[in-house]
Every structure is written in structure tokens, then in C-alpha cells.
Amino acid sequence: MKHPFLTSAYCLFHATCSLASTDKAAVPSHVSIDKQNHQYQLRLNGSVFHIKGAGLNYPDGHNFEALKAAGGNSFRTWSTDYAEQELAAAEELGLMVAMGIDLKKQLHGFDYNDSAAVAAQFQWVKEQVNKYKDHPNLLVWVVANEPNLLFDQSGQLIPVNPKVYDAISDIIDYIHQVDPHHPVTYTYAGVIKSHLADGLARTPNVDFVSVQVYGDLAEVKQQIIAANIIKPVMITEFGPMGHWEVPSTSWGQPIEEPSAIKAKSMAKRMQLGLADNSTGLIIGAFAFEWGQKQERTPTWYGMFNKDGKANARVDEMTRFWTGHYPQHRAPMTEAITINSLSAKDSVYLKSSSQAKANVVVTNPENSRLTYQWKILKEVVKVSEGGAFEQEPEVTPLKMTTAPKQERLNNISFKVPDTEGAYRLFVYVYDDQGKVGNANFPFYVKGK
DSSP: OOOHHHHHHHHHTOTTOOTTOSSSOOOOOOEEEEEETTEEEEEETTEEOOOOEEEOOGGGOOOHHHHHHTTOOEEEOSOSTTHHHHHHHHHHHTOEEEEEOOOOOGGGTOOTTOHHHHHHHHHHHHHHHHHHTTOTTEEEEEOOSOTTOOBOTTSOBOOOOTHHHHHHHHHHHHHHHHOTTSOEEOEEESOOHHHHHHHHHHOTTOSSEEEEOSGGGGGHHHHHHHTTOOSOEEEEEEOSOOTTTSOBOTTSOBOOOOHHHHHHHHHHHHHHHHSOOTTSOEEEEEESOSSOOOBSBSSSSOSBOTTSOBOHHHHHHHHHHHSSOOSSOOOEEEEEEETTBOGGGOOEEETTOEEEEEEEEEOTTOOOOEEEEEEEEOOSSOOSTTOOOOOOOEEOOOBOOOSSGGGOSEEEEEOOSSOEEEEEEEEEEOTTSBEEEEEEEEEEEOO
8 A cells, every 4th residue: 555645745846746646657536527317416436426515715724534434425625735645544544525616705895807817716626626627536627616695785696707707718628638537616605596596507518516505405406406507516615503593692793503413403404405416416425524623613514623522513414424324423503591591692791790501412422421511702803605714712711619610511600701702612522522502692781
């Protein structure tokens, strides 16, 4: 077996290197899409390939072994920044990769009227394609992520510059010329009929349509039909309820579901949106995210915590992919309260006062549970379109509970002295390496 780190080092110095091997010519896998009995299907080297996939951004976590153990057979990326490591791991474990290419977004200030900048980006994309196109574990190309995402000053979605799609079309044409083995797509935020019509009018060469939905996964099949999509469709992101889809406090902070509620509701949406292909169009789906990332909170979207512990959504993905839960399931955090109130009550607390918090936990394994509580300030500068977001700072938590407080599901604590928006987090660990999460947004007012 070749050593993946030696392979990676070789590839850093060879622009056209395939990571399949350094001592023999690479043989790319051939991926195609055909239609049988009114159903589109993805084929890998001639055989139907049913995607059991998750989105994986290497810096957010890259437990490839856990993905394989859960029944996964593929993962989707958003860039080629860590392609060497990702493809080496994929080859070792027999996983396939939907390789992302990180095009610049109008949302983040890129000007698609700047022909020189667009040409430079195109040249860079060519280099990425040539470097990785022959790897045997490459599945498809995802050449842009949510390029349709753009807001006006009031926060309303507006159309992007049509030249965005012209640039994507040029990239698709190039990949078709140099890589006949792998279909090409780009992704849309949501299933928005006007956005899809605008984009597909300028990219008729795209091999399949990719959409990204969260709460809407339950209705995605109806939305696809309503949007008059006739090409094959892939769901390249789905997950918990998005922070834009949930109720907010009176001061505007979204209320995150506890991890057990996320897992249960996502499982229900998967059954409604993905368990059958009644449209005949859906060729696969990737869950978001196989790792941990800060987006509004450190726990909102990741199926793992920063420390690598898996939550209940990994258990639900395992059941969806394999038909059964794993041997050990995560603690199920069902609800969290402060002073017996829910987050929907928009709780204001007096600075330096005393408060009581409680988390309701179901313990499927009767494991020994350990509780960790902490307070974070709310995010100061929120991100858009999945861009980097700085995790907020921790505020010292002074608990006034009896000894062995780390094992308790309820605490008394001193409210922070400084006025502002905060969240109380609880992490419930079992003795099998899994975790349940919950948090509660509250606002501190002066005495």
C-alpha cells in the first residue's frame, strides 16, 4: 500500500499529478448518468451508485473512518484546498469524492464584470481540474457553491450578475473537453424557481442540478416539480433547521434546537424528501456537516463537536444508510430551560443575579453521563454564505450548585455582570465517546 503522505508530497510539486499512484498511470473511474424506467441514476464504472454521503470540509474535521463505519460511501467538499489528503483517504477507505471548486462569490465582493479577474479565476480552475481529474476516487465536480446567493441592504434575495453563470458555463465546457469521465454541477441555495431559470438558461451544459435545502428537505420533491426541473437533481446539502428558518428571540437571536430534536426532525425530513425517488430525478444527497463549524453557534450544523465527539445526527445517518442504529447511541438532549422558561419566552435576566438552568436528557444506553456547562457571548459579526465566522468568546461561568456539579443536569449560576446577549451551552457526554448538545440564548439587563 502506498503511503498517503508521500503521495501528497509528490503531488505538491507536480501540477498534473493524480493521487491514484506515483508509480503507474492513473486510471480514472468513469461516472455517468442514465435513465432507466423513468428514473435517473448515477453509475460508477457501469454499476448503479447510490450515494450515502456527507459534506466534509477538512479543517472542520475529517474523521473518514467514522464516515465509513456509519455506512457512508462518499463525501462532498467545497474546495480543492485539501484535495491531496481527502483523495488519499478516499482511496484508502474506498470512498468517492464530489470535488468542490471554490469559485469567488458576488456575495463576498467578487466582480464578474472584471474580465481580467474572471480570466485569472478560470485559469486557476483549469489547473485544479487538470491536477485531480484522473483520480480513481473522483465522483463528480461541484464547480461553485450557491452562486445565486446575494442580498440587498434589507436582506432580501436579489438576482446575481448573469455573468456569474457565464463564467460557470465556460468552466463546465472546459471540464467536458478535458475530462469525459466525470459529470459537472454547481449548487443553488434553495429551490427558487426564478434563480434556477436564470442559471440554467445560461448553463444548459450542466450535467445535473444541485440544490441545498434544510427545513425544506421535507418538501423538496414538490419544489423540484414546481420549479419545472427536468435534469437530474442532487441534494448537495441538507441538515438541521437552518438559523434563518427557526424562531428568534425578541432581540433577534435564532433559537437552536437541542441535538435530539435536530436528529429526530432531520430523520423525519429525510424520510419525506429522500426515502424514495418518486420524481425520478434525484440521484443522491449529502448531509451537512461531517465535522464541526462555527455558524451562529459552535454546535448548530456539525455532526461532531470540536473535540471530535459525535452527536445523535450521526446515529440517524447511520440508520438511514445501513437500516439500523449503531451499537452505541448518543445522549439525547431534548430540552433546556432557564428559570423554567423556554428560549421562545425571550428570557431577560438581571445582571449579577442568580438563575437556574435545566436540561432534559434521554439516555438510550444507560451510560454514565457527564455534564459540561459554559456561557458564550453571541456572535458579533455574522457570516453569509458559509464564510468564516469567528467563534464568540467564553464568559466565565460561576456555578453555585452543590459538589459534583459536572454530573448534574441542572445548575444554579450567577448571571454575567455586563449587559448584552449571551448563550448558555450544555454538553452531555457519555462514556462511549458521544455527546448531546443544547443551548439557550438570554439577554442580560442592568440591575
